[in-house]
Amino acid sequence: MGNTEILITVSILCDVILFGLIFWLFAKIRSLSPKRVDMLIRNLKESRELAKRLERLVEEKAEIAQRLEGHLTGVSSGSSSTYSMKEQVIALREQGLDPKQIAQKTGLSTGEVDFILSVEGVSVG
Numbered sequence: 001m002g003n004t005e006i007l008i009t010v011s012i013l014c015d016v017i018l019f020g021l022i023f024w025l026f027a028k029i030r031s032l033s034p035k036r037v038d039m040l041i042r043n044l045k046e047s048r049e050l051a052k053r054l055e056r057l058v059e060e061k062a063e064i065a066q067r068l069e070g071h072l073t074g075v076s077s078g079s080s081s082t083y084s085m086k087e088q089v090i091a092l093r094e095q096g097l098d099p100k101q102i103a104q105k106t107g108l109s110t111g112e113v114d115f116i117l118s119v120e121g122v123s124v125g
Contacts, residue, residue, distance in 0.1 A: 064111045089116045 092102045099113040
């Protein structure tokens with residue numbers, strides 16, 4: 001038996017196994033009750049919505065990370081305005097302002113304020 005014959009035999013065997021699996025899956029799907037099918041469809045729709053929300057959150061976090069990277073690049077290159085912003089965030093927190101109030105005063109997002117506070121080891125809550 002040559003290599004070609006072995007490959008053809010393996011290919012036919014794989015086709016038969018795949019056909020059997022498809023038939024088995026089809027039989028399983030047909031045996032599901034309508035209530036179970038509805039539940040599966042609802043779960044799939046909910047999963048899709050959760051995936052969309054997660055994608056939006058990831059995009060938002062990526063945007064925040066880019067902005068922070070710009071701020072951190074300024075810090076590492078000796079930019080005093082960015083360094084002052086970090087000091088300002090810490091000072092405002094020490095005055096008792098919460099991250100949302102600090103964000104409003106500094107023009108940063110709440111996520112950026114939370115990040116600065118966490119990196120500096122200042123309690124957020």
